[in-house]
Amino acid sequence: MSRTITINHVTRIEGHAKIDIHLNDQGKVASTQFHVTQYRGFEKFVEGRPYYEMPAITARICGICPVSHLLASVKACDAIMAVTIPEAGRLLRELLHCAQFVQSHGLSFFHLSAPDLLLGFDSDPKLRNVVGLIEKYPEAARDGIALRKFGQQAIERLAGERIHPSWTVPGGVNQPLSTETRDWILSGLPLARSIIRRTLKTFKAMLDGFPEEADSFGNMPTMHAGLSDYEGRLQIYDGIMRFRDADGKVVASFAKPTEYSKYIGEASLPDSYLKAPYFKPLGYPEGTYRVGPLGRLNAAESCGTPEADQELAEYRQRLGRIVHSSFFYHYARLIEALYASERMEELLNMPEILDTHVRAEAAVNCHEGVGIIEAPRGTLIHHYKVDEKGAMTWANLIVATGHNNLAINRSIQQVAERFVDGNQLKEGAVNRVSAVVRAYDPCLSCSTHAFGQLPMQLRLLSASGETLDSVTAG
Amino acid sequence: MSKAKVATVWLDGCSGCHMSLLDIDEVLIDVVQKADIVYGPLVDAQEFPEMVDVTLVEGAVSSQDDLRLIQKIRSRSKLLVSLGDCAVTSNVPSMRNNIPTKVLLERAYVQGADVNHRPPTDGVPTLLRHAVPVHEVVKVDIHVPGCPPKADAIAFVVTELLSGRKPELAGKVKFG
Numbered sequence: 127m128s129r130t131i132t133i134n135h136v137t138r139i140e141g142h143a144k145i146d147i148h149l150n151d152q153g154k155v156a157s158t159q160f161h162v163t164q165y166r167g168f169e170k171f172v173e174g175r176p177y178y179e180m181p182a183i184t185a186r187i188c189g190i191c192p193v194s195h196l197l198a199s200v201k202a203c204d205a206i207m208a209v210t211i212p213e214a215g216r217l218l219r220e221l222l223h224c225a226q227f228v229q230s231h232g233l234s235f236f237h238l239s240a241p242d243l244l245l246g247f248d249s250d251p252k253l254r255n256v257v258g259l260i261e262k263y264p265e266a267a268r269d270g271i272a273l274r275k276f277g278q279q280a281i282e283r284l285a286g287e288r289i290h291p292s293w294t295v296p297g298g299v300n301q302p303l304s305t306e307t308r309d310w311i312l313s314g315l316p317l318a319r320s321i322i323r324r325t326l327k328t329f330k331a332m333l334d335g336f337p338e339e340a341d342s343f344g345n346m347p348t349m350h351a352g353l354s355d356y357e358g359r360l361q362i363y364d365g366i367m368r369f370r371d372a373d374g375k376v377v378a379s380f381a382k383p384t385e386y387s388k389y390i391g392e393a394s395l396p397d398s399y400l401k402a403p404y405f406k407p408l409g410y411p412e413g414t415y416r417v418g419p420l421g422r423l424n425a426a427e428s429c430g431t432p433e434a435d436q437e438l439a440e441y442r443q444r445l446g447r448i449v450h451s452s453f454f455y456h457y458a459r460l461i462e463a464l465y466a467s468e469r470m471e472e473l474l475n476m477p478e479i480l481d482t483h484v485r486a487e488a489a490v491n492c493h494e495g496v497g498i499i500e501a502p503r504g505t506l507i508h509h510y511k512v513d514e515k516g517a518m519t520w521a522n523l524i525v526a527t528g529h530n531n532l533a534i535n536r537s538i539q540q541v542a543e544r545f546v547d548g549n550q551l552k553e554g555a556v557n558r559v560s561a562v563v564r565a566y567d568p569c570l571s572c573s574t575h576a577f578g579q580l581p582m583q584l585r586l587l588s589a590s591g592e593t594l595d596s597v598t599a600g
Numbered sequence: 601m602s603k604a605k606v607a608t609v610w611l612d613g614c615s616g617c618h619m620s621l622l623d624i625d626e627v628l629i630d631v632v633q634k635a636d637i638v639y640g641p642l643v644d645a646q647e648f649p650e651m652v653d654v655t656l657v658e659g660a661v662s663s664q665d666d667l668r669l670i671q672k673i674r675s676r677s678k679l680l681v682s683l684g685d686c687a688v689t690s691n692v693p694s695m696r697n698n699i700p701t702k703v704l705l706e707r708a709y710v711q712g713a714d715v716n717h718r719p720p721t722d723g724v725p726t727l728l729r730h731a732v733p734v735h736e737v738v739k740v741d742i743h744v745p746g747c748p749p750k751a752d753a754i755a756f757v758v759t760e761l762l763s764g765r766k767p768e769l770a771g772k773v774k775f776g
């Protein structure tokens with residue numbers, strides 16, 4: 127008799143999800159389903175709103191990376207106004223984005239995943255969280271809090287608020303950078319960088335302790351995608367979108383944001399509010415690709431900043447040019463945090479960043495605009511259409527976690543095959559199934575902009591569909 | 601003295617209120633010395649526990665799952681705090697309220713898809729006709745507006761409650 131296990135509540139992720147594990151007659155894993163269980167309807171309810179309200183509305187899709195939505199949104203608005211924004215405005219937006227990378231990657235690593243890595247996947251679930259971390263590894267916990275705080279404070283200094291600031295506007299930003307703020311951020315960078323260096327060192331020393339996880343957390347050939355510049359250097363604010371196959375060959379690239387729909391299709395799924403984007407030339411579901419830290423470092427040739435490039439060389443030496451296991455999202459994330467901190471320094475030292483001309487003014491000059499950026503969790507696309515008065519007539523949003531949806535599903539299946547056995551859900555297995563989802567750092571608030579809610583729920587189902595075991599994680 | 605039990609929950613919100621809670625930074629370390637965080641997005645609890653002292657709720661009530669969860673939480677919490685504008689007024693989630701849910705779903709999963717043109721039905725909760733504020737479905741003891749409320753205000757609410765006082769919020773919070 128085949129059976130189903132459900133994890134009702136996937137914990138330590140940003141959102142709401144549920145996982146079903148179906149067993150076959152022999153009690154082995156037959157299939158798995160990842161359900162995102164919230165739907166919010168942003169794409170529909172924004173119709174009729176003026177386009178310049180879109181940044182403030184879409185920032186409320188996600189409180190973890192509101193800056194990503196703000197930036198994708200203002201870029202789409204720039205395109206509707208058909209303006210090239212002043213150089214200082216561009217540099218400031220990128221600076222803000224780097225600060226967000228630092229805080230968001232810090233949160234993902236320390237607050238959400240470090241409990242598994244430092245305390246152990248099989249450690250006491252009551253303590254396997256940020257509180258347990260504070261008790262057992264106070265240094266690491268303080269580092270995590272300090273790193274996130276630096277990123278959030280830099281955002282606050284630049285943009286006026288830590289969460290949902292209104293500083294980024296269509297055409298640029300609404301206030302130039304003061305020398306005090308520049309100096310304040312510069313003075314905080316050495317501490318941030320030393321925390322990241324320290325953490326990388328600790329993480330690399332632990333790597334060999336997780337052979338099974340490295341081998342089964344979504345260790346599979348897929349395509350990878352992300353933004354980089356003409357020379358292949360990692361870009362997070364603006365760049366060329368490249369798709370590489372599992373062997374590392376570039377199979378598609380485009381520089382014009384409007385071309386995304388030639389390459390990216392979306393499939394509705396019967397069992398999730400999160401749609402599944404796929405690479406159109408290969409079709410659904412063959413066109414699986416990964417985005418986010420792992421995908422970006424696979425898609426790019428280099429980071430383009432000295433320390434991050436050194437780390438990237440070591441990473442590739444250990445794991446290969448194309449890294450296939452999603453366990454290494456954590457590693458890639460730390461390298462990117464280092465990149466973001468270095469890039470902040472480069473930007474702050476450019477004299478043009480203090481220029482007071484930071485905003486271009488214009489009205490509606492185009493009826494359609496697309497903004498693409500790299501959010502911490504991966505490529506984020508905002509696509510708007512407006513009427514001649516600038517009222518929204520149509521919107522499409524494709525978020526980072528969406529791109530990863532097919533890969534997350536396959537990864538869950540792989541981990542479940544490795545760790546789930548018999549009719550009962552052992553805690554260590556539940557946690558590993560949840561942890562593979564956490565490796566992607568899925569932002570289910572983002573995913574559920576339109577779709578789905580994720581504390582996680584796991585269910586184990588028999589072949590006849592009867593629920594054998596069920597747990598809620600989170 | 602036994603530690604107070606604190607839970608946090610995330611319904612239909614953007615997690616910004618939870619992020620603002622984390623923005624109390626080092627105060628968090630003091631808080632976890634005085635209280636156990638027994639449920640929420642940051643910890644691994646499987647089931648909402650019995651006899652929780654304080655539960656902070658982010659987000660509006662939008663789906664059948666939200667509704668069931670908040671009713672269970674109310675019956676198991678001594679004090680329920682609506683944290684942020686989504687919980688207090690239903691804010692951004694309520695922007696969908698003048699559109700029938702069928703139209704919303706069709707926009708995303710029928711018109712908005714290249715493959716499989718139909719809304720999901722299996723293993724996902726049904727949307728309520730309207731996204732509503734928390735106090736519309738259960739009794740709420742304290743309202744903390746803001747989108748999100750400032751970290752200072754959250755730190756104040758939590759430390760007052762842990763000292764056994766009802767926080768006096770006049771002048772400390774505002775909507776938006």
Ligand code: SF4
Nearest residue numbers: 613614616684685686
């Ligand atoms: S009140 Fe604002 S910050 Fe809080 S969940 Fe709602 S939209 Fe997000």
